[in-house]
Amino acid sequence: MRKNQVAVVGAAETTELGVIPTMSQLQLHADAALNAIADAGLKLSDIDGFATAVETPQQVCHYLGIKPTWVDGTSVGGCSFMLHVRHAAAAIEAGLCKTVLITHAESGKSMIGKLPRSTPADSLNGQFEAPYGVYGPPSMFPIPVLRFMKTYGITHEQLASVAVVQREWAAKNPRAMMKDPITVADVLNSRMIAYPFRLLQCCLVTDGGGALILTSADRAKDFPRKPVYIMGTGESVETPMVSQMETFNSSRAFKTAGPLAFKEAGIAHKDVDHLMIYDAFAHLPLFGLGDLGFMPYEETGQFIADGNTRPGGKLPLNTNGGGLSYMHSGMYGMYALQESVRQMRGIAPAQVPNAKISVCHGVGGMFAASGTIVFTNER
Amino acid sequence: MAEPQRARPKPTPETQHFWDGTKAGELRLQRCDACAHVYFPPRPFCPSCASRKVSVFKASGKGFLYSYVINHRPAAPGFTPPYAIAVVELDEGPRMMSNIIDCPQTPEALALDMKLEVAFQELDDKITLPVFRPAKG
Secondary structure: OOOOOEEEEEEEEOOOOEOOOOOOHHHHHHHHHHHHHHHHOOOHHHOOEEEEOOOOHHHHHHHHOOOOOEEEOOOOOOOHHHHHHHHHHHHHHHOOOOEEEEEEEEEOOOOOOOOOOOOOOOOHHHHHOHHHOOOOHHHHOOOOHHHHHHHHOOOHHHHHHHHHHHHHHHOOOOOOOOOOOOOHHHHHHOOEEEEOEEHHHEOOOOEEEEEEEEEEHHHHOOOOOOOEEEEEEEEEEOOOOHHHOOOOOOOHHHHHHHHHHHHHHOOOHHHOOEEEEOOOEOOHHHHHHHHOOOOOHHHHHHHHHOOOOOOOOOOOEOOOOHHHHOOOOOOOHHHHHHHHHHHHHOOOOOOOOOOOEEEEEEEEOOOOEEEEEEEEOOO | OOOOOOOOOOOOOOOHHHHHHHHOOOOEEEEEOOOOOEEOOOOOOOOOOOOOOEEEEEOOOEEEEEEEEEEOOOOOOOOOOOEEEEEEEEOOOOEEEEOEOOOOOOOOOOOOOOEEEEEEEEOOOOOEEEEEEEOOO
16 A cells, blocks of 8 residues: 555544443444544535444444445454554545544443353354353453563563553543552552453453544545544454464564554654554553564563653653553554544644654454554655 | 353364364374374364365373463353463474363462373363363373
8 A cells, every 4th residue: 555645534532431321332433423523524424434343334324324335344353443444545545435434432331232242152262262261351361471471581560560651641641541650569469360460450441432534645635633644554363262373472463464564654663753552451562562573572571661661751652541541442442543643633632742653553352463553644 | 040150162063073082081183184284273174284184183182381371350150260271382283272270270380381281171971171280200
């Protein structure tokens, strides 16, 4: 794909984030969509392309009254929205549609109108993982981390520092769920969830949603907001079974998606002003820093513990507070994208001064899928 | 009301040989007749070279502890926390999820790379689950 041919011209989250007992999951989609439409200065009838995950495109399109000529229901977990951005950019470039709306919403906490998740007993996960007591992401996602720690000499304190640093960012963000400062000791003394991870190393469970609107870069200059260009994109999948990853020392999906996006954007790591790495759990930023090639894996833990990713650090990372402190409805990728767009527009609550390039890296399932988007505010 | 049970696998045509094996006290893997690749989970073709000529064989049942978590909460039905959910690397190459029995479920006792051997846990008259214990000697 050619870089900077498509831009984000509308971006918004749901009016409220956190605990929203007044809306079903479907209405949260609509709330986010209407906010993004207003942000872009458009009408619903202007939307001719639509993408969403978990909920079907037909469900959300019908509810909103959208009549699309292009739809994408790619649903590969929390990074689905990174893949939607990539697919939408390709579709707009190919002339399949002009104006794409991407929505995410999840009643993750209140569970109103939330679709059930189940693992059939005759699926491969049902036969070869479920019988061993896996029960929700906290029991599965951290399974690789002890091997990763041993291979690279990563310490429990370094993994705790991920949560500490992200709380520093969250403290600057009025919409973050958790804003009180925490220490490494607080993290290591919090309730054990699935050793080696404790409560403060696991993501929040909240309600919310977000929506993006994309159009061609040529049209983007006529919109009210500063366009944010899609500079590079990448995607991949590996396996729905965490036990079957090629290795626990890295993520194959990350190592495929990330470099694809960097190559397409034509950037080097030193060009990155702002970085989002989907943090459902505290080890993901370490995998991301290594798999995206920012540094050797051995250095990732100390890099964060030394404060390089905190406010004022040389590589601002997860500047909304992340899934650990900002919000996490279950599929966090949309919120990472929203923060990248805010940073590129220059309106983030914890704005990185003069940021021109933002990399937004997502994970789906338990390292099952990945999508990476490079944004820029300069064409 | 009966106690909640642990999740029961339901075999498919492609995996039946594996579950027949565990019931007979064997851990069965598959090897590609064309490229010799050994793989898991079961499927009637080689995921490395796509050959449909593959054979089932009895694995050694030996391996080592590749990684794990000790799950505290929420606990799956049929499990009493804390319990380890482990990934075992078999001597033949493939890895599989399992539980570690005859071993304290603590970080001190569960040392990465410790040698393990297969054991079989009968869940009911249809399903016997392969689990692992610290290897003797």
